[in-house]
Amino acid sequence: MNLRGNKGAFWQALVFTIVVFALGMALGLFIESNRADRVHDVLLQAEISLLDEQLRNRVVEDLGVGCSEARESTFAFADRIFEEAQRLEDFDSSSTFGDALTVLHKRYDLLRLMLWSEAVRLRDYCGDDYHTLVYLFAYETQDITQAGEQKALSRVLLDLKEAHGDEVLLIPIAGNLNIASVDLVKEAHGITSLPAIVVDERQVIEGLISVGDLEGYFR
Incomplete structure (x- = not known):
């Protein structure tokens, strides 16, 4: 049983x-x-x-x-x-x-x-007189340091956008997806590492920056 x-x-x-x-x-x-x-x-x-x-x-x-x-x-x-x-x-x-x-x-x-x-x-x-901020970042990065830097920089850019509204046009673009036109932009501006920010087609910032220092590029 x-x-x-x-x-x-x-x-x-x-x-x-x-x-x-x-x-x-x-x-x-x-x-x-x-x-x-x-x-x-x-x-x-x-x-x-x-x-x-x-x-x-x-x-x-x-x-x-x-x-x-x-x-x-x-x-x-x-x-x-x-x-x-x-x-x-x-x-x-x-x-x-x-x-x-x-x-x-x-x-x-x-x-x-x-x-x-x-x-x-x-x-x-x-x-x-509005400003363009083009944020070039590494999509799906496996680099922990780079990922942390991008997260911090994204927060800075969002804070800047919230503070200035329609005075700033924020355009994020992945810079590592082998898109020919994006690669041309990087080459034209001498961008060799990500993340990077192109300010008004004239200035290039690579790495972290504060909101206050970034605002200085507008003056």
Whole structure:
């Protein structure tokens, strides 16, 4: 009787384990499927944003949009693509979508580079006095020291942006994804290490800096 009882308990435990395993697999597949749908949505939004930026440039240049409207649109667009890119932080790049996320980051980096170029042209054409801060960082860095430096510098830049609002256009761009146009920017400005900040296309800051010292570049 004890032997039969032990066999019964064994089979019950086995069946329970199989059921739990199957449920876990089903839940995992559901989560990954949901993540895939979200990645697809972000990818589509990136495509729309790229097209929107190209058309927006034409509208500003060809349809006589005023400087104040163009400036407002530029800052609003910068905020929008920043928020869209922030959605990528919801995904773990170590998952099966690692390559797809890298492609998405490249798309947003190209979008930001286009935004930077447009902002410079607009500032020169309209005589605006806002400042551009292009933050070049190492995406997915495994260097602990570099990661800590980037985290601290990101906080400094966000504090500066909060303090100065529409006086500062903050544009973060990954500088290590082998994007030819970004590499040209690094070469043109003599940037050999990351993180780095390009201030108003003239000054380059490599490494950590305080908010106060960074504000000194505006004067």
